[in-house]
Amino acid sequence: MQLTDTHTHLFASEFDADRVEMMHRAIEKGVTRFFLPNIDADSIQPMLALCDAFHDKCFPMMGLHPCSVTADYEAQLAVIKEWLSNDKFYAVGEIGIDLYHDTTYAEQQKLAFRKQIEWAKEAELPIVIHTRNSFNEVMEIVTDMKDERLKGIFHCFSGTIEDAKRTWCRLSSLLQPVLHRSKCKLPDRINR
Numbered sequence: 001m002q003l004t005d006t007h008t009h010l011f012a013s014e015f016d017a018d019r020v021e022m023m024h025r026a027i028e029k030g031v032t033r034f035f036l037p038n039i040d041a042d043s044i045q046p047m048l049a050l051c052d053a054f055h056d057k058c059f060p061m062m063g064l065h066p067c068s069v070t071a072d073y074e075a076q077l078a079v080i081k082e083w084l085s086n087d088k089f090y091a092v093g094e095i096g097i098d099l100y101h102d103t104t105y106a107e108q109q110k111l112a113f114r115k116q117i118e119w120a121k122e123a124e125l126p127i128v129i130h131t132r133n134s135f136n137e138v139m140e141i142v143t144d145m146k147d148e149r150l151k152g153i154f155h156c157f158s159g160t161i162e163d164a165k166r167t168w169c170r171l172s173s174l175l176q177p178v179l180h181r182s183k184c185k186l187p188d189r190i191n192r
């Protein structure tokens with residue numbers, strides 16, 4: 001069996017001590033592809049280093065994580081944009097809104113989310129969305145910006161089953177990579 005890890009931050013410093021061993025253990029268990037979502041400007045080099053070390057297995061994404069949107073977010077976004085314009089990435093991520101830990105920069109998070117969705121559409125890349133205590137805010141922006149170029153997955157989803165149904169009905173094309181459309185009806189396993 002071939003497994004794909006769609007979202008791993010194994011390049012983070014918390015894994016410095018045993019990163020390579022963890023990678024080898026996962027590969028031994030059948031994981032053949034690892035998709036790496038960027039966090040901020042500082043995580044880019046470690047992420048790309050892991051991709052260099054496991055170049056046929058690791059696939060980098062580029063984006064500014066909502067928890068990293070602070071006072072300097074415009075400078076951080078400029079770095080992200082530079083990389084996106086010049087190198088190959090497999091998605092724009094992870095991006096979104098997180099109002100669980102801190103709401104100080106809620107407005108800046110929304111601006112950064114919109115800007116990065118726009119870049120994804122221009123580059124025709126999927127987006128990987130992080131939404132925590134922010135379902136309505138994320139839905140408002142994604143619905144507003146949705147067009148035929150926008151696709152991707154919800155990674156961190158803290159909404160209710162009703163929220164999932166609303167997402168499915170309104171944005172099924174956005175969710176297509178992980179679920180299959182069936183006339184606005186959720187598959188049984190998530191309908192429960």
Ligand SMILES: [Zn+2]
Pocket residue numbers: 007009037094
């Ligand atoms: Zn993540």
